[in-house]
Amino acid sequence: MRTLSLSLLLPLAFSACKKEAVYEPVCTEPTAVSCFDDLLIDLSLQDAVSGGRVTNTPDGDGWVSTVDATAGGFGNSANNPWVYVKFTDEGLARVDITDEDALDSMEWHLAARRFILRLNSGASGPSCVQAAAIANGDYTALSAADAEGATFFADDYYTESCDMINDSSGLPGSPQVALAPWWSYPGCVATTDVPFIVRLDSGRQLKLIVDQYYGSGQEQCNSQGAPGNDGGEYTLRWSFVD
Template sequence: MKNCLWKTTLLTLSLTLAACDTSEPEPEPQQPPAEAPRCEASPVRCAEQGIDALNLLTTVSTGELREEGTTPGEFHTYVDARAGGTSPKQSYTYARFTPQGLGRVEVDDQAALASTDWDIAFRRYNIRVNSGVSGPSCIAVAQTPEGTTFDSVKAVDSTWEFRTENYFTDSCEVISGEASLGSPETLLGGFWTYQACLAMTGDVFVVRLADGRHVKLEVTHYYDPAPQQTCNQTGEVPQPSGAAQIRVRWAFLP
């Protein structure tokens, strides 16, 4: 009889403790979100001709990249695209769009022809994206209709035509724009127009990245801010102008 009472008491105590235990189970550790898939690398058409036409070098750029803006949800990036002067001695400055801003990619011009790590490249007044005849990735660009403002672009329009870099003919002859100063006609080349200086057009572009995200982008300055304003208004630029020190306004789209 005593043995039965002892067992009954233990069972009652166990049930009471279980009922009083209000602690929550330990949460499962969260796994970091998987990175969105990026396109596979593809061979660069006219690569040898591109090395000559764009003077692609093997010295990595030392040009500075920094964020200057404070607008929530926007980036205002300074890019030192001087590359050693009007006769470049350094490669393009290569970069990638990230949630923290435009991040440098340490690669030289000729190595970049085989790299999918970069999205965009700057040197002097030339800006290229990584696709087509420019690189092995699949970055594509759409130019919004004339008169479109940066603030008015809230989402991707299904009517926009996204294209990859294609500044060579089928026979690998370079295609130069009317106002390109002899350089290949890149997808972002419409950011400037030339008279006696490089005036900004205010054109807004949308860039589709390799992982499917979209970025809206406007190049606001080729010169330092004050000389750029003078150039835009008068067609002349005072010296020193701070040429090839580019400012880019950009933001991710939903």
């Protein structure tokens, strides 16, 4: 009778014991976006698909992803669509969808155009993606434990009468989105190093931080208040925390 060696049996045993993580969905069906008509106008949503480049570089257990959300450059964003992306095990993936169709789709998690990052939830989209800002948190040390007790927010930036709630930047047309704490405005778009825990509609969670908004010159903005170059060339660091 032929027997298998211990060296062959051990991998089989470990494989049999290993189970894939099971997540409890937060939502499974789309919900109508509130203030739909106002949103189309206030955020200059387009019936077009963005060709903004998305790249991924492995970073330990996570990724460093770049997103071209320059939207035609300064002063031209109102005539250009948003870039839509979703978080996957293979990196950040672009979702080719128009702004208008995105309001009925759960396929995307995050949308970017210039300095605004929208989540697919609340006023921004029909899904239930939410984020919790971890004040004074260290991105590298963040884990699933940091989500316990954290307060998660959807993108709710309209009043009941559909008046848009602006963030504290003082810039026009800048809604109070859940990810707004990633930046401040000392005369340029400065990164704050505030990390987030993002909860997807699937129930899966990830940590996220915006490292750069400018293609170059982010440090001079952060330290001197002088704008960098190529605004909207995001560098994002993120990793699933399950």
